[in-house]
Amino acid sequence: MYYIGLIGEYLKNYMKTRLTYRADFWVEVVSDLLFQATNLIFIFIVFMHTPTLAGWTRDEMVFVYGYFMIPYGIFSCFFNLWSFSERYIVKGEMDRILTRPAYNLFQILLENVDPPALIGSVVGALIMGICWTQLGLDFGLVELLVLLLLLAGSVLIYFGIYAALTSISFYSDAPTGILPLIWNIQIYGRYPLTIYNRFIQVLLTWILPFAFVGVIPASYFMTGKGMTQLALLTPIIGLLFLAIGLTMWNVGVKRYRGAGS
Amino acid sequence: MASAYLELIRIRFLMMLAYRVNYYSGILIYTLSIGVYYFTWQAIYGGQGTIAGFTADQMTTYIAVSWMARAFYFNNLDREIANEIRDGSVAIQFIRPYNYIVVKMMQGFGEGLFRLLLFMAPGMVIACLLFPVQLPREPKLWLVFAFMLFMSFLINSQLNIITGLTAFFVENNEGMIRMKRVVVDLFSGVIVPISFFPGWLMLLNQWLPFQAITYLPSSVFTGRIEDSQILTVVGIQLLWFVILIIPIVIMWRAARQRLFVQGG
Numbered sequence: 462m463y464y465i466g467l468i469g470e471y472l473k474n475y476m477k478t479r480l481t482y483r484a485d486f487w488v489e490v491v492s493d494l495l496f497q498a499t500n501l502i503f504i505f506i507v508f509m510h511t512p513t514l515a516g517w518t519r520d521e522m523v524f525v526y527g528y529f530m531i532p533y534g535i536f537s538c539f540f541n542l543w544s545f546s547e548r549y550i551v552k553g554e555m556d557r558i559l560t561r562p563a564y565n566l567f568q569i570l571l572e573n574v575d576p577p578a579l580i581g582s583v584v585g586a587l588i589m590g591i592c593w594t595q596l597g598l599d600f601g602l603v604e605l606l607v608l609l610l611l612l613a614g615s616v617l618i619y620f621g622i623y624a625a626l627t628s629i630s631f632y633s634d635a636p637t638g639i640l641p642l643i644w645n646i647q648i649y650g651r652y653p654l655t656i657y658n659r660f661i662q663v664l665l666t667w668i669l670p671f672a673f674v675g676v677i678p679a680s681y682f683m684t685g686k687g688m689t690q691l692a693l694l695t696p697i698i699g700l701l702f703l704a705i706g707l708t709m710w711n712v713g714v715k716r717y718r719g720a721g722s
Numbered sequence: 723m724a725s726a727y728l729e730l731i732r733i734r735f736l737m738m739l740a741y742r743v744n745y746y747s748g749i750l751i752y753t754l755s756i757g758v759y760y761f762t763w764q765a766i767y768g769g770q771g772t773i774a775g776f777t778a779d780q781m782t783t784y785i786a787v788s789w790m791a792r793a794f795y796f797n798n799l800d801r802e803i804a805n806e807i808r809d810g811s812v813a814i815q816f817i818r819p820y821n822y823i824v825v826k827m828m829q830g831f832g833e834g835l836f837r838l839l840l841f842m843a844p845g846m847v848i849a850c851l852l853f854p855v856q857l858p859r860e861p862k863l864w865l866v867f868a869f870m871l872f873m874s875f876l877i878n879s880q881l882n883i884i885t886g887l888t889a890f891f892v893e894n895n896e897g898m899i900r901m902k903r904v905v906v907d908l909f910s911g912v913i914v915p916i917s918f919f920p921g922w923l924m925l926l927n928q929w930l931p932f933q934a935i936t937y938l939p940s941s942v943f944t945g946r947i948e949d950s951q952i953l954t955v956v957g958i959q960l961l962w963f964v965i966l967i968i969p970i971v972i973m974w975r976a977a978r979q980r981l982f983v984q985g986g
Binding site for chain 2: 484485491492496499510511638652655656658
């Protein structure tokens with residue numbers, strides 16, 4: 462209850478600062494969507510020259526992309542920690558966080574919320590909805606519940622992986638450039654796994670499970686993709702990676718010594 | 723005067739060198755981007771021999787060359803200029819006895835040299851090791867490509883300068899900067915070669931400068947342009963370089979009338 466109240470307060474604060482610069486808000490929304498649009502345009506252009514890609518049709522690929530946009534939007538909104546190392550470690554802002562009673566990661570995430578990113582999720586849901594009818598897939602209460610469960614799993618995978626990677630800043634203060642690197646690997650999770658070689662397939666499924674934020678859970682709703690059981694693992698993998706991420710974070714926080722000044 | 727400009731190139735190059743660690747992960751990121759497109763195109767080609775004038779092998783080479791060319795010509799001149807206009811430091815540039823636009827171009831070139839030697843060249847080696855890239859054997863193609871790459875840099879920097887200068891006229895041009903970036907990546911042919919575009923878009927692109935940035939040089943280098951056509955293609959680049967000088971001069975002249983620096 463205490464934490465829900467905090468979310469409300471942080472969002473109120475966000476609104477106050479943001480409404481001062483309304484134009485920036487829309488600039489951010491539009492440029493986010495433009496970036497996503499280039500990926501969609503790539504898919505559309507490719508399918509003008511080929512009927513299927515590794516057995517997937519255009520609508521199926523766009524469906525996967527729509528699915529991917531939903532957890533990605535939620536993740537980008539609540540996990541906007543790209544400058545964590547500079548801001549909280551080097552400048553020592555972590556001191557301020559640690560003296561407060563609420564859980565430290567929770568505070569940091571809320572301080573940096575980025576609600577415009579959620580519009581990407583909405584657009585993703587729309588794209589998915591359109592493809593859902595185009596493909597003539599079943600939609601009932603069961604599908605809706607499974608969809609929500611898989612989406613939650615995908616979001617947790619993102620959180621887990623990035624919490625673990627961000628916590629590296631506690632162990633080493635040199636800029637590693639690993640965050641943008643991993644960010645680029647996730648692109649691989651939006652295409653059918655069979656197009657990759659064995660190494661990348663294993664990497665994307667079990668080591669950096671970005672296949673579980675796109676192609677695997679999305680294929681649950683389509684017939685003949687042979688990944689139904691794998692798809693249902695999404696929430697479990699999500700919880701597992703969340704546990705890894707939080708453990709690394711909590712151990713890392715204990716090593717924090719503050720910045721002298 | 724020329725020596726002052728050369729000095730600017732040298733200083734920017736050394737400055738970039740100090741931050742070279744930041745670019746090591748950049749090489750891997752570009753390799754990852756090449757990888758995802760490589761695998762996707764392989765799956766698309768499957769059995770098909772030629773699509774939109776590209777064979778599967780040519781496509782692999784095209785992707786690798788285009789991304790690594792982008793590693794060279796890419797720069798943040800647009801944001802640099804916009805920031806200098808917004809924080810007012812451009813006023814100092816006005817009273818100095820050199821041309822601000824040329825200065826920016828030289829700084830961009832210093833960065834470009836750094837990117838060529840420490841980003842594009844090692845990146846190309848890694849790409850050639852990982853993917854079946856076939857580079858041409860004729861020295862003539864390498865020479866033409868080197869020149870065309872230089873022109874890519876000039877045209878891309880001109881577009882960046884134009885975008886940056888809009889900060890004189892609108893309060894916040896961040897949206898424009900980002901939008902330009904997407905448009906350049908899409909229409910220059912890095913993401914998809916222009917010959918894959920639908921007909922109307924291809925036609926539109928022939929009248930836009932973006933194809934001169936990636937599509938034309940990479941097409942020449944992958945051997946898709948006949949010898950007799952090479953001069954025409956280089957001519958298109960030169961033409962765009964000259965045409966793009968016009969809006970820069972006009973904007974710069976107009977900006978000098980409008981400049982209003984707050985605080986100081």
